[in-house]
Amino acid sequence: DGGITQSPKYLFRKEGQNVTLSCEQNLNHDAMYWYRQDPGQGLRLIYYSQIVNDFQKGDIAEGYSVSREKKESFPLTVTSAQKNPTAFYLCASSIRGGANYGYTFGSGTRLTVV
């Protein structure tokens, strides 16, 4: 079945450490997105990519980095520069130019700073 796979489901980060969240899709979607969800805040866009080897900053990109070397993959790195990384991270994809058809979301990664 087609879908989006996020891993790991739970991730713990030590102070000063970089961590990478994985997002893979087999829907043949062109566009992929990373959102952060905090209690009472809704979903906020971190980065998005409409085609391979190209990506744009969202509303809260500071302290994060991404790459898009393959159509199927859009990993997110949470760097040590992100001072408050504890949150629920959601990856999504859509047909390019077709957000009208709705995003498909992964099941999320919960990141906790220890």
Added chain:
Amino acid sequence: EDQVTQSPEALRLQEGESSSLNCSYTVSGLRGLFWYRQDPGKGPEFLFTLYSAGEEKEKERLKATLTKKESFLHITAPKPEDSATYLCAVQAGSEKLVFGKGTKLTVNP
């Protein structure tokens, strides 16, 4: 700046008690309004897309409607399994969706 406001933040209903969730928005050139359902600890699940004022869509006990300034998600005779957070999002000129903060619905048996 595109904005989406959902109300109420939380809603408790008894099983069978119908109600509505509101999503008001301010955007320049609405391309689509989306409703999602999110269960705790999971990713949002797509429900509906509405494109123009006057449009309506239904799925089981849910019915979404759209005006020029807001959308309603009507829940008819809800069941406990309808308990979830319902998210509203809009798309304007870009590929991005802008989300509201959601309405947490609890349906008691």
